[in-house]
Amino acid sequence: xxxxxxxxxxxxxxxxxxxxxxxxxxxxxxxxxxxxxxxxxxxxxxxxxxxxxxxxxxxxxxxxxxxxxxxxxxxxxxxxxxxxxxxxxxxxxxxxxxxxxxxxxxxxxxxxxxxxxxxxxxxxxxxxxxxxxxxxxxxxxxxxxxxxxxxxxxxxxxxxxxxxxxxxxxxxxxxxxxxxxxxxxxxxxxxxxxxxxxxxxxxxxxxxxxxxxxxxxxxxxxxxxxxxxxxxxxxxxxxxxxxxxxxxxxxxxxxxxxxxxxxxxxxxxxxxxxxxxxxxxxxxxxxxxxxxxxxxxxxxxxxxxxxxxxxxxxxxxxxxxxxxxxxxxxxxxxxxxxxxxxxxxxxxxxxxxxxxxxxxxxxxxxxxxxxxxxxxxxxxxxxxxxxxxxxxxxxxxxxxxxxxxxxxxxxxxxxxxxxxxxxxxxxxxxxxxxxxxxxxxxxxxxxxxxxxxxxxxxxxxxxx
Numbered sequence: 001x002x003x004x005x006x007x008x009x010x011x012x013x014x015x016x017x018x019x020x021x022x023x024x025x026x027x028x029x030x031x032x033x034x035x036x037x038x039x040x041x042x043x044x045x046x047x048x049x050x051x052x053x054x055x056x057x058x059x060x061x062x063x064x065x066x067x068x069x070x071x072x073x074x075x076x077x078x079x080x081x082x083x084x085x086x087x088x089x090x091x092x093x094x095x096x097x098x099x100x101x102x103x104x105x106x107x108x109x110x111x112x113x114x115x116x117x118x119x120x121x122x123x124x125x126x127x128x129x130x131x132x133x134x135x136x137x138x139x140x141x142x143x144x145x146x147x148x149x150x151x152x153x154x155x156x157x158x159x160x161x162x163x164x165x166x167x168x169x170x171x172x173x174x175x176x177x178x179x180x181x182x183x184x185x186x187x188x189x190x191x192x193x194x195x196x197x198x199x200x201x202x203x204x205x206x207x208x209x210x211x212x213x214x215x216x217x218x219x220x221x222x223x224x225x226x227x228x229x230x231x232x233x234x235x236x237x238x239x240x241x242x243x244x245x246x247x248x249x250x251x252x253x254x255x256x257x258x259x260x261x262x263x264x265x266x267x268x269x270x271x272x273x274x275x276x277x278x279x280x281x282x283x284x285x286x287x288x289x290x291x292x293x294x295x296x297x298x299x300x301x302x303x304x305x306x307x308x309x310x311x312x313x314x315x316x317x318x319x320x321x322x323x324x325x326x327x328x329x330x331x332x333x334x335x336x337x338x339x340x341x342x343x344x345x346x347x348x349x350x351x352x353x354x355x356x357x358x359x360x361x362x363x364x365x366x367x368x369x370x371x372x373x374x375x376x377x378x379x380x381x382x383x384x385x386x387x388x389x390x391x392x393x394x395x396x397x398x399x400x401x402x403x404x405x406x407x408x409x410x411x412x413x414x415x416x417x418x419x420x421x422x423x424x425x426x427x428x429x430x431x432x433x434x435x436x437x438x439x440x441x442x443x444x445x446x447x448x449x450x451x452x453x454x455x456x457x458x459x460x461x462x463x464x
Contacts, residue, residue, distance in 0.1 A: 027055030154202025
């Protein structure tokens with residue numbers, strides 16, 4: 001059955017059949033694979049090229065499309081559209097799919113068929129009809145799987161290696177997007193890899209790895225901390241090098257950006273609250289970045305410049321002065337208690353977390369208490385304001401734990417402060433770009449100790 005004349009006589013995906021003559025199908029691209037080549041069995045010494053994509057034309061129906069041909073045709077066709085584009089396909093071949101083979105390597109679809117686009121018989125063009133586009137584009141935000149059928153990141157971590165090799169659905173927010181890394185394989189093929197850090201209300205950082213150029217191009221358009229993803233059919237694996245679970249985008253995966261679902265809306269609200277609180281910028285586990293692996297030395301101005309030019313988190317060493325250290329402020333401004341579930345600051349007298357999206361819910365409040373300081377780091381080129389000095393790093397810097405600090409008199413705290421203040425220190429620091437902060441970046445001190453004068457002279461001379 002064809003659509004009415006108002007919808008340009010398109011055949012609905014749900015109505016496609018091998019007997020359909022000269023079908024004309026409109027849909028929005030929801031998935032796409034990279035172009036691949038294989039030796040042509042009929043023409044020795046030549047390659048055949050292919051790629052696939054998935055189109056959707058209604059909330060419940062979508063179908064896989066593939067195309068084979070020579071280098072020029074396939075690469076030209078692939079480069080003519082991207083995920084998120086609305087396209088019109090004229091006269092594709094409607095073929096019955098082999099469910100076992102198709103669903104193993106391609107996204108699982110509700111259709112019994114697949115479409116084949118050939119240079120000789122078919123044509124694909126970008127849709128420019130506003131009415132059709134307005135009907136199709138909202139479909140980009142509808143997951144291809146049941147919106148309630150997903151694992152939280154906490155579920156994945158809890159199940160651990162029992163999930164190794166499985167394909168599951170994930171709902172998570174984007175924490176950060178690294179720069180792509182390019183490489184060449186031993187047989188001369190060029191490749192790329194990009195890693196996205198995800199988070200939700202149960203886990204603050206979880207790696208999603210992309211190898212395909214199409215997937216990388218999609219995720220590079222996302223806004224960290226303001227984007228929620230429903231990732232259908234991600235492959236879960238155990239990374240023995242990092243000793244953690246990871247998710248990988250594969251040929252079956254469909255990524256739905258900012259899904260129009262209740263579950264995604266709740267996670268989006270949580271992500272906004274956590275992002276605004278600055279919790280994601282804090283790192284109470286400096287062991288995640290071993291200081292002995294950090295060797296690059298910077299002036300303060302060089303740290304600022306690199307943060308502006310580089311959207312990735314980076315670490316460095318600066319020989320600077322601690323120019324602000326409020327140890328003689330009230331204890332509540334030096335030592336803070338945070339919810340152990342969501343890291344929000346809490347008032348223990350209230351005995352509840354004020355974060356409405358806290359995964360602890362109605363459970364009894366459990367807190368972690370530790371140093372929570374903001375310090376200024378200054379050298380001859382400028383000042384990094386409000387750098388975090390937290391947890392065990394603060395304890396090692398100050399030479400005492402929170403319990404010992406509380407027992408000190410005000411004069412004793414002042415003496416402790418001046419042992420560090422305005423002394424040249426060797427500061428290992430982690431810089432996190434943060435568009436929402438006034439300076440556009442956040443600093444987190446990983447280690448701070450009095451600097452050796454000879455080492456300072458040698459390194460500062462090298463920076464001139």
